[in-house]
Structures are given as C-alpha cells and as structure tokens.
Amino acid sequence: MEELATAQELVGERKKEETEPIIVKIAPGFYELEESFRINRSNVSIVGEPEVMFLLAAGVNQPVVAVGTQKEWVYSSDIIEKIRISGIIVDGSKDYQDSEFNREKPWIRNNGIDARGVRNLEIDSVVARNNRSGGLVISWKSSNVVVTNSLFEQNFFDGVAYYDSIGISTTDSVMGNNQFAGISLDNDLVNLTFTRCLIESNGDVGLFARNTKGLLFLDCTFLGWADWAVFLAHDLKNLGVHEAKFEACQFEENQGGVFMASVDEAQSSGTRVLNSTFVGNEG
Numbered sequence: 001m002e003e004l005a006t007a008q009e010l011v012g013e014r015k016k017e018e019t020e021p022i023i024v025k026i027a028p029g030f031y032e033l034e035e036s037f038r039i040n041r042s043n044v045s046i047v048g049e050p051e052v053m054f055l056l057a058a059g060v061n062q063p064v065v066a067v068g069t070q071k072e073w074v075y076s077s078d079i080i081e082k083i084r085i086s087g088i089i090v091d092g093s094k095d096y097q098d099s100e101f102n103r104e105k106p107w108i109r110n111n112g113i114d115a116r117g118v119r120n121l122e123i124d125s126v127v128a129r130n131n132r133s134g135g136l137v138i139s140w141k142s143s144n145v146v147v148t149n150s151l152f153e154q155n156f157f158d159g160v161a162y163y164d165s166i167g168i169s170t171t172d173s174v175m176g177n178n179q180f181a182g183i184s185l186d187n188d189l190v191n192l193t194f195t196r197c198l199i200e201s202n203g204d205v206g207l208f209a210r211n212t213k214g215l216l217f218l219d220c221t222f223l224g225w226a227d228w229a230v231f232l233a234h235d236l237k238n239l240g241v242h243e244a245k246f247e248a249c250q251f252e253e254n255q256g257g258v259f260m261a262s263v264d265e266a267q268s269s270g271t272r273v274l275n276s277t278f279v280g281n282e283g
Contacts, residue, residue, distance in 0.1 A: 019043055021043040021082075022043060024047065025049060026048045026088065027052070028052055030055065033055065033064060034057050036062045036063050037054060038066045038070075039067045039080075039083060040067075041080060042083070044082075045086075046084070050087070052088045052089065055093060058096035059098060061098065061132070063108065063111045063114035064092050067116070068080055068115055069117055074117040079118070080117065081119040083120070083121045087126070089126075090112040090135075091129055092110055092111075093130060094131055100132050100133050109137070110132035111134045111135070112152075113128055113135070115138045115142055115145075120145075122148075123145075123150060124146075124147075125149045127151045128150070129153045129154045132156050133155070133157050133158075134158040135158065135160060136159070136161070137162075138160075138163070139161075139164050140164055141164060141165060141166075144167050148173065149171075150173045151174045152182075153177050156180075158183065160184070161185075164187045164189070167192075168189075168191075175197065175199050175200070175206075179202075180204045180205075181205050181208045182202040182205075183199060183209075184208045184209075185212050186211050186235075188239075191213075193216045194217045195220070196218070197220045197221075198223065199223070201225060204226060205229070205230070205231045206223075206229045209231075209233070210232070215245070216247070217246045217247070217249055220250075222252070223253060228256040228259045229257050230257070231259050232259065233262065240268030241271060244271045244272070245273075246258075249277075253279070254280075254281045255282055257278050257281040
C-alpha cells in the first residue's frame with residue numbers, strides 16, 4: 001500500500017500546470033482504496049502490470065479512479081489532457097457502498113472510472129465492474145477519447161455512460177450484465193463510434209441514447225434479453241438522436257430489437273440500420 005500511496009502523491013498533488021510526462025507502473029497485487037485514486041494533472045500514464053486490482057473500501061462512496069477536476073462545474077481552464085489508463089481491474093464493491101453519491105460532493109458519483117473534462121484520454125485493457133453507479137463515465141466537455149479491449153460489467157446502472165463530450169471511440173469492448181443499460185448516451189454528445197463491441201445481457205436496454213449527433217455502431221452485437229436492444233429517445237426539449245447508423249450489427253435474443261421513441265424529424269432524424277441481422281427478438 002505504501003507504493004500505491006506514493007503513486008497517488010505523484011499524480012494527485014503536483015500542479016496540473018506541470019507538463020513533464022509521468023508514467024506510474026502499478027505492481028501486481030490487490031489494492032484496497034480508502035479514497036479515489038485521483039489524476040488531476042496532464043501527461044499521466046497509469047500502467048498496471050498483470051493482475052492489478054483497485055478495490056474500493058466499504059462505505060467510501062467515491063469513484064474508484066477519478067480523472068480530472070472534482071469541482072461541481074468544469075470550465076475550460078480545468079481541462080487536463082494526455083491521460084492513459086491501462087491494464088487494471090477496477091472494482092467498486094457496490095454492495096458495500098451506502099449511496100450512489102459522494103457525501104461531501106454529491107455531484108460526484110461512485111463510478112469505476114470517472115473522467116470529467118479530459119482531452120486525449122486513452123483507456124486500454126481495463127476491467128470496470130461492480131460499481132455503485134457506472135463502470136466508465138465520461139463527461140464535461142471531454143474530447144478525443146479512445147477506449148479499447150476493455151470490459152464493463154455488473155455495474156448498478158450502466159456499463160459505460162458518455163455525456164456532454166465530443167469524439168469518443170470504443171473498440172473491441174464488452175458491456176455486459178449491468179443492471180440497467182450496457183451503454184447510456186445523453187446530453188449533447190457528438191461523433192461517437194463503437195466498433196466490434198458486445199452488448200450482452202443487460203437488465204433494461206442494451207443501448208439508451210438521446211441528445212446525440214453522429215453515432216456509429218459498426219459490427220456490434222446486441223445480445224440477450226434486454227427489454228430493447230436499442231432504445232432511441234428524446235428529452236423534454238425534443239433533443240433526440242440525429243445521424244445514427246448501425247451497420248453490420250447483430251440484434252439477437254432480446255425482448256425487442258430497435259425502438260425509436262421520437263415521432264418526428266425535429267426530435268430525431270437520419271437513423272439508418274444497414275446490413276444487419278435480427279434473430280429471436282420477441283417484441
């Protein structure tokens with residue numbers, strides 16, 4: 001635990017204005033966290049060697065890994081950049097947290113990896129599971145995010161949730177067995193791509209989306225008894241889903257396939273499903 005504390009000090013207490021790159025290599029082992037592992041400056045890489053697990057201690061009610069500012073409102077001056085997280089297992093021990101929210105900062109939720117105001121973020125070969133809110137949550141004007149080869153499972157709400165950001169690519173990843181949605185997209189999202197992802201056995205829907213523009217799912221599989229594989233909607237301001245494309249996707253064994261809740265082009269427009277298969281969806 002002393003080595004991890006040293007890493008925390010290295011990436012969490014230096015001023016974010018410092019620009020020299022820092023690479024923190026986490027030795028194999030199990031690390032129980034009494035507070036979030038925080039990255040609040042630019043040019044940081046967290047590299048886990050095989051079999052590294054961060055486990056949130058009981059009653060902490062914080063993200064396991066918190067990237068970016070913890071302020072309630074995020075401004076352009078708060079944005080950090082060039083962050084990489086790879087090779088770690090993040091477990092939020094959701095059954096031992098007593099709230100979805102942080103007590104001192106109720107705008108902070110207990111996500112596995114919580115990224116707020118981050119530019120040029122890379123997440124690779126990560127497992128985020130068993131969190132009281134979401135597995136991976138990206139928000140507050142984050143941009144140029146790449147997620148690859150990762151697993152987001154058994155979270156209370158969503159496997160991944162992306163909000164208020166631009167340019168997020170998710171490739172070769174699995175969102176499975178989350179209590180509500182495998183993927184949740186909302187609040188002014190632009191230019192999202194999911195490639196070769198498996199969205200499997202989520203409790204409510206595979207994908208929930210609204211207030212997005214430029215959404216591409218390529219060769220993705222939506223599998224296994226969600227109420228709907230895909231649920232596309234609009235909010236109270238009639239901000240829906242625009243220019244969404246599903247190409248070479250598989251929709252299999254769900255209660256329902258694809259549902260468009262919007263009823264006119266002002267709410268949602270330009271949705272296309274191309275070269276895809278629907279098998280065994282009951283609705």
